[in-house]
Amino acid sequence: MKHILGPRSAFDGGLFLPDRKSLLARRPIQTLHPDGPLQVPLTVRADLRTECIVDVGDTVVRGQALARALQSDAINAHAPAAGKVTAIGRVWTANDGFLPSVTIEPDGTDQRTPRHQGWDEESLITQLAEHGVMCSEPRAPLHVVMRKAIESGVTTLIVNAMETEPYLCSDLRTLVEHPSRTIDAICDLADALCVSNAILAVPFRHRRVVRRLRREVVGRHVTIEALANPYPQCHPVMLTKAVLDIEVPVGGSPLDCSVVVLPLGSVRQAADALLADEPVTDALITVAGDAIEHIGTYRVAVGTPFSDLARRLDIRAPVRQVVVGGPLTGVAMGYRDAVVTSTMNGLLYFAHREDVRPVPCIRCGWCIEDCPVGIDPQALMKLEIVDQPSSQSATDLKACIECGLCSHVCPSRLPVAESIYRARVRVHSRTGDAS
């Protein structure tokens, strides 16, 4: 019976969102070769310092290092295309604001750095660092996440391919097009982490993908876990609960329970780095939204401006909202000159912006029923103006995983999740001061 109906949702709350993927999921990944200047960020996070090692006028080849890490947890930046360095400056990125950058004018050739094959398990982590592999959740370089995981003695690796937000399809397409490569990379990462369990979590509803992957893992030490996919099943905390039935302590991360959850995007980048000696120079992003004509999943060079993408994929109407990531947790921005970074997995161009005029709470209780961690969002919302929250409320504030579902369902259009976030920042900054 379970085989036909699928697994039950593993947690109370959550919501099956209309996924808007029927067309996107069928379109194969296409590569958009750069045809205009690329503004490549030289670091992946503002606090990870790197040093630029090219000059204006230099000619670079694809994969050549543009910047060298200055700290052990920073990663190198590489040229996404062969061409000429025309400027060194700053560029706007969605998650980190302005970052130092290098502008490359591609010359249209596909020259690249020579490949070095071969690495052993000890050098795997160095290999990841040198190739600039980044993890999107938590937002840190993959080698840093792996080191931390090894230090805390993880026993389980969960690879997160759940993708429960509407539109996003890059994980699904990766699994459809490169199943064996993905499994190989997971095995390598699991070996490096010395974990006994390696689990790939995929949505049950993509039955053919699940069957294909099950065939692929025969004889390997990876298990395929097909899960129901109510939103936010893709969150590491909910995934740990669903796969292992372990509750991550409030405010903690899966590492506290000896579990490391890696997004499939990082595994894909790791596969490129380890199996093909390709440094990370592109991002796999689903471009969708009602303002764009050619929606689909594209492999796009890091540093491609959003405006360039919009032009190449044909804009149907003036864009009123650009969202980096999914529609529920992504970052919306109106900055014209933002560029693609390696951790992006979606870029949505919307022709209209939702008109949100909040009215007082009508006590419908929908936010409480749908909250995946079981807190009472409408009560916590008031903490934004309360000075001394009770210990229960303080715990609840910490437990919120910022999935945004409460704001999504609220019929009064209240910014519930946002208020909780602000209350949390307020309470934490105050308790931080006090201690």
Added chain:
Amino acid sequence: MPIKSWLAVDAPLRSDAPHRRAGGTHRHILRTWMLAGALVGVSGAAFHGWRALLILALTVVSTFAVDLSFVLATRRASSGRLSRTFLVGLIAGLTLPVDVELYVPVVCGALSAFVGNIIFGGWLHPALVGRVLVQFIFLNHASLAVMGGAVLLPAYIFTGDATASVSTRYYDGWLDFEGEGAQAIELQSPQRALRAFAEGKIPPDGDDYFEPLLRDVLPPWPDAVLGAVPGGIGETSLTMILIVGFFLIYRGYLKWQLPASIFLAAFVTVAILPVGLADGYRWFPVFAVENGRAVGLAYCVYHLAAGQLGLVAFLIAGDMHSSPMRVQGQILFGIGIGSITIFMRLYGVVECEAYWAVLIMNTAATSIDRLTRRRTLGTQPPREQAALA
């Protein structure tokens, strides 16, 4: 599209997630509830004549007038509130019988708005606050304690004159009744009949206690479900209430567990609690059998169809402001309403027992919410915490 204009100039620089919201807004919810109330009102007008619509209009207008004056006087933001006021007025109107004097709906509406909405802030169902207050104020007003009333005959629905009525002893169904020139028929209220039975006022027929009630006093079963019985404008037509109720449930604006728990609790209560018969109290009336007929079961089912229980279950108790927020809470709330209603109907003296039951449970809504709160993921369940300590 030229590249320069790809991003509209009015696009905001940043906005907060989530960027897409689910469909239903508070406006949809209120409009659907209003539509549901209006349809029930129309069914009342079908059986009781156009005067029902006049009563509804008067209640709505007076509720609206009081609330609007308050909003204007205090300059408070009224966003979303006036549609709720409309709904409150409509529900208050539905609870009134059709043959009241015209000042009663005006007072009822005004009290709902002033006492229910403004003074209590809506945490007790405002329409019911208004309704029970007029019951007190006009205590001697015969028609408010519905003893009986006229129901229009099938040929005269909507248009007939309820005063041109006949009363008859021989009556075996609204649809089959030959009016002989009359446009309406005088009937006894089933709820009143059940109360009289519980008080032992219906004389037994030999050894039969339930038979006289079912045969001579209560209207035939289809009439009670269809709504061809006297009572408040919105109370009588269980058929219409069920239709709009299921629509509300289908839209997700009412949780099915609430009406289900109300009816179930009412059934269980009436099945167990004793009725006073001439030879003493009889517990478990549901098992009564007379002349080979399961009269006890019929008696219990009549309790569910009679009076305000249907209206309360589908259109009143689910009011979001005054009911508990979680499903579990609503089940407790429903159990409370169902059992209190039956208890008061059997042994109480006040009229409108279902409305009182809702008001009583409204006061418990906050505690029920506290009782049924969810455990936060990642915290120890209280019992395990105690065990660890």
